[in-house]
Amino acid sequence: MRYAETGFNLEVDLTRGSIERVPTDPRLTELHLGGLGTNARMFWDRVPPEVEPFSPDNLLVFGTGLLVGTPAPGCNRTVVSCISPQTRFFAFSMMGGFWGPELKLAGYDKLVVRGRSPELVYLWINDGKVEIRDASRLRGLGSLETAELIRQELNEPHAQVASIGLAGENRVFFASIEQGRSSASRLGVGAVMGDKNLKAVAVKGSQDINIARPAEFLQMCNEALQFIKVREKNPIPGVMPILAGLGSPQEMAIHDEKWHTENFAWGNARHRRKDFWTDEVKEAWTGTMETMRTRLLSCYNCPMKCGAAISVDTRMCSYMMKCFSKLTYTMAAFADLNFGLRIAQKATEHGVDAFSAPQTMAFALELLEAGILTEKDMPGLPASNEGKFYWLLDRIVRREGIGDILANGTYWAAKEIGKGAEEYAHNNIKKTEQLPLKLGMLNPIYFLMYCTGEKANITQIEGNFPQAPFNTREEREAFVANWEQVPDERFKQWFLEWETRGEKSIPQYPSVDATCEIVHWQEKMHYIDDATGMCAGLSSFPLKPPFHIHILPKLISCGAGLDLDEARLNHVTRRNRTLVRANNIRRGLTREDEKPPEDHWRKRFPELEKKLLDEYYKFKGWNLDGIPTHATLHELDLDYVAEDFLRRGILPRETASPPLPGSSKGGAA
Amino acid sequence: MTSDSSKPRTIKTIKINVDKCNGCRACEVICSAFHAQPRYSSTNPARARVRVIREPLASIYVPVYAGEYTAAECAGRDKYTIDGKEYAECAFCRASCPSRGFFKEPDSDLPLKCDMCESDPSLKEPLCVQWCLTDALTFEERQVEETPAPAPEEVDAGLEALANKHGWDKVRDALGRLAKEE
Ligand code: SF4
Ligand code: SF4
Ligand code: SF4
Numbered sequence: 001m002r003y004a005e006t007g008f009n010l011e012v013d014l015t016r017g018s019i020e021r022v023p024t025d026p027r028l029t030e031l032h033l034g035g036l037g038t039n040a041r042m043f044w045d046r047v048p049p050e051v052e053p054f055s056p057d058n059l060l061v062f063g064t065g066l067l068v069g070t071p072a073p074g075c076n077r078t079v080v081s082c083i084s085p086q087t088r089f090f091a092f093s094m095m096g097g098f099w100g101p102e103l104k105l106a107g108y109d110k111l112v113v114r115g116r117s118p119e120l121v122y123l124w125i126n127d128g129k130v131e132i133r134d135a136s137r138l139r140g141l142g143s144l145e146t147a148e149l150i151r152q153e154l155n156e157p158h159a160q161v162a163s164i165g166l167a168g169e170n171r172v173f174f175a176s177i178e179q180g181r182s183s184a185s186r187l188g189v190g191a192v193m194g195d196k197n198l199k200a201v202a203v204k205g206s207q208d209i210n211i212a213r214p215a216e217f218l219q220m221c222n223e224a225l226q227f228i229k230v231r232e233k234n235p236i237p238g239v240m241p242i243l244a245g246l247g248s249p250q251e252m253a254i255h256d257e258k259w260h261t262e263n264f265a266w267g268n269a270r271h272r273r274k275d276f277w278t279d280e281v282k283e284a285w286t287g288t289m290e291t292m293r294t295r296l297l298s299c300y301n302c303p304m305k306c307g308a309a310i311s312v313d314t315r316m317c318s319y320m321m322k323c324f325s326k327l328t329y330t331m332a333a334f335a336d337l338n339f340g341l342r343i344a345q346k347a348t349e350h351g352v353d354a355f356s357a358p359q360t361m362a363f364a365l366e367l368l369e370a371g372i373l374t375e376k377d378m379p380g381l382p383a384s385n386e387g388k389f390y391w392l393l394d395r396i397v398r399r400e401g402i403g404d405i406l407a408n409g410t411y412w413a414a415k416e417i418g419k420g421a422e423e424y425a426h427n428n429i430k431k432t433e434q435l436p437l438k439l440g441m442l443n444p445i446y447f448l449m450y451c452t453g454e455k456a457n458i459t460q461i462e463g464n465f466p467q468a469p470f471n472t473r474e475e476r477e478a479f480v481a482n483w484e485q486v487p488d489e490r491f492k493q494w495f496l497e498w499e500t501r502g503e504k505s506i507p508q509y510p511s512v513d514a515t516c517e518i519v520h521w522q523e524k525m526h527y528i529d530d531a532t533g534m535c536a537g538l539s540s541f542p543l544k545p546p547f548h549i550h551i552l553p554k555l556i557s558c559g560a561g562l563d564l565d566e567a568r569l570n571h572v573t574r575r576n577r578t579l580v581r582a583n584n585i586r587r588g589l590t591r592e593d594e595k596p597p598e599d600h601w602r603k604r605f606p607e608l609e610k611k612l613l614d615e616y617y618k619f620k621g622w623n624l625d626g627i628p629t630h631a632t633l634h635e636l637d638l639d640y641v642a643e644d645f646l647r648r649g650i651l652p653r654e655t656a657s658p659p660l661p662g663s664s665k666g667g668a669a
Numbered sequence: 670m671t672s673d674s675s676k677p678r679t680i681k682t683i684k685i686n687v688d689k690c691n692g693c694r695a696c697e698v699i700c701s702a703f704h705a706q707p708r709y710s711s712t713n714p715a716r717a718r719v720r721v722i723r724e725p726l727a728s729i730y731v732p733v734y735a736g737e738y739t740a741a742e743c744a745g746r747d748k749y750t751i752d753g754k755e756y757a758e759c760a761f762c763r764a765s766c767p768s769r770g771f772f773k774e775p776d777s778d779l780p781l782k783c784d785m786c787e788s789d790p791s792l793k794e795p796l797c798v799q800w801c802l803t804d805a806l807t808f809e810e811r812q813v814e815e816t817p818a819p820a821p822e823e824v825d826a827g828l829e830a831l832a833n834k835h836g837w838d839k840v841r842d843a844l845g846r847l848a849k850e851e
Binding site for chain 1: 691692693694695698699702705707708709710711712713714715716723724725726727728730752753754757770775799800801802803
């Protein structure tokens with residue numbers, strides 16, 4: 001019997017219209033767990049680097065994490081993978097909500113879609129019965145409208161539906177896949193779904209998910225729930241309110257947005273507004289939220305309710321949102337929250353990423369102001385500021401006129417427009433838009449995370465270590481007193497000594513070595529979550545979460561019937577992380593790609609930055625070009641990657657031995 | 670039939686506050702795990718004895734508990750509108766009924782019924798309540814006195830009424846038959 005996982009993938013070839021239920025190799029579970037780990041392996045095995053994002057050979061994989069659907073609170077993540085049209089690298093965009101557990105309950109760990117359907121279709125997975133169905137009448141409809149119509153057509157009110165809107169159908173590079181409460185938004189996974197002519201996937205399941213060691217597993221779940229109760233009553237002092245508790249940043253529940261509105265940049269990641277959060281703004285925005293937010297919503301089997309139903313002029317729910325998408329449209333347009341929540345409804349129905357879309361629109365208006373684009377490029381552009389944003393959104397998702405260019409995101413659009421437009425596409429890493437942050441002093445920890453985060457999204461690598469030092473030694477001592485989540489005591493020491501100014505402050509402190517360890521720890525926790533399907537909100541993202549490195553090996557073992565301790569879980573995680581990188585190295589990722597936006601910090605330190613990257617690469621067991629060495633690959637049972645690298649000339653033969661210093665026993669664990 | 674006229678009875682109530690429900694289905698998850706054999710060895714909300722009627726776009730979230738089995742569906746149905754929101758047909762009904770997918774074992778179609786997590790030793794609170802951290806589900810136990818037996822004069826009066834209607838012979842026969850069955 002297989003535990004936690006079902007042991008089957010659902011393989012659908014949309015070109016041939018074939019559907020297969022394929023047993024999976026239990027050895028792959030031992031090597032990679034599930035979710036991102038097994039996705040990365042599948043892409044390595046089946047998607048050679050020549051495959052274009054919009055090719056029938058590109059795979060679109062919905063991979064549930066290993067523990068998804070078990071009673072472990074918050075284990076509901078699906079990792080959606082494909083080759084991204086925007087970065088042209090291996091994409092892994094996560095969605096929570098309800099879809100992943102339902103797929104598991106229907107009896108599949110992954111849905112693997114290949115080929116391209118001649119007509120627009122949707123997929124209906126009802127336990128063992130799977131159909132490809134006509135979706136022509138859904139063409140052009142919004143993502144939520146689509147989900148609703150499919151549920152009606154099937155007469156299945158409780159089917160879970162993941163769908164694309166107009167943006168996905170028109171292959172907008174930052175199109176999302178929406179599923180009501182959650183979405184897979186980053187890196188254009190919705191565009192690849194649209195390219196496959198797949199409008200939606202509806203799923204309903206009623207199979208059992210087995211637990212290997214039930215009593216122990218349940219006890220761990222109960223302890224986590226108890227921990228959550230206590231932790232929620234004790235927010236961390238000295239941290240901005242939305243980050244003081246658990247879950248995603250609590251922007252649906254908490255009205256205080258001083259931190260985001262004053263520290264993040266408005267417009268096209270351009271302007272800080274330092275005294276923005278006045279009493280009047282606070283009152284007005286609280287009023288907006290209190291009127292339009294009609295219910296707080298959780299994902300499957302999680303108490304955290306990070307999301308909310310937003311009601312636009314109705315008692316019903318118009319759409320659902322969470323986190324910073326609350327503010328991205330408002331801030332891009334220098335508008336108020338009311339505007340932001342209203343346009344987000346349209347954007348959700350069209351299915352676009354709430355980081356990239358507003359920035360791309362603000363970028364277009366900057367180009368207009370700079371005379372790089374002219375009124376002629378935007379015939380019919382309304383006079384009002386807010387009207388302009390609605391107009392641009394519409395052009396982009398329809399790929400009409402200038403929208404066709406903007407639909408590729410700021411990086412590719414700037415290249416196509418030329419005339420100096422590149423200067424304005426200033427907030428990208430690896431060709432994709434980042435959070436709108438522009439700061440003063442280089443932070444070494446964030447420098448490395450921005451450079452090397454394979455997902456090119458800071459929230460998917462930062463987490464368990466505080467973002468900034470606390471003011472006083474006393475506060476820091478209080479913080480480390482019950483910090484059981486750290487891998488070892490050194491992390492406490494580094495935090496204790498971290499000062500806001502003086503010798504022991506950024507950029508020189510934490511030291512290069514400590515920085516490598518801190519970054520590695522935070523990243524590691526995300527890779528574990530991405531393999532188990534645990535929501536980052538209960539594990540890798542917040543400070544002092546219920547799930548951490550001293551708990552997860554046992555939880556995974558009891559759930560899935562594996563035999564993991566910390567060392568073994570660290571090893572598997574390193575293997576997964578390295579394999580993700582290997583996919584991208586093979587697709588051309590170089591050290592040159594690994595840098596933050598030039599203007600991310602005003603004060604930069606080229607020598608220190610070089611040293612940081614050199615040392616981190618070594619720490620990870622990569623060479624100075626950022627390529628995993630032979631020794632590292634061998635140690636991680638990835639000799640097949642090394643062979644491929646040799647064949648392609650990515651790794652030279654002569655480094656086969658001896659290994660680079662620090663590569664085989666690098667501190668990375 | 671013997672009944673101790675003053676014995677208190679325990680009524681167990683799960684109070685459901687639909688306004689607080691965040692739709693997470695933890696109640697379904699843990700109920701199905703609790704009733705798995707062996708306990709907690711599997712989970713499958715389709716086997717749960719509580720199901721959350723969810724209509725996200727109508728902002729409707731109603732946890733409903735499995736009640737009695739009914740062989741035939743109702744001829745007349747009900748459909749509520751509350752606070753401007755129309756609820757699905759039978760939304761508030763607890764029956765395990767042929768007309769709905771809920772409250773049946775997926776493989777055998779055998780009816781499911783909430784047993785308040787009956788177990789030995791008994792739990793301090795049903796599990797769905799324990800796992801509902803948002804307090805949409807809370808638990809209350811109260812003691813009630815058993816309805817006291819009717820006073821003898823009342824029985825006399827009742828019998829007299831029956832005798833007037835059917836004659837004493839018939840009443841005596843009926844009493845004899847019932848006493849035997851008892
Ligand atoms: S922590 Fe928040 S985002 Fe994560 S699973 Fe729970 S409700 Fe969903
Ligand atoms: S556990 Fe509570 S909040 Fe979650 S669905 Fe059930 S009743 Fe609603
Ligand atoms: S009280 Fe127990 S049996 Fe009844 S629904 Fe809740 S968990 Fe299930």
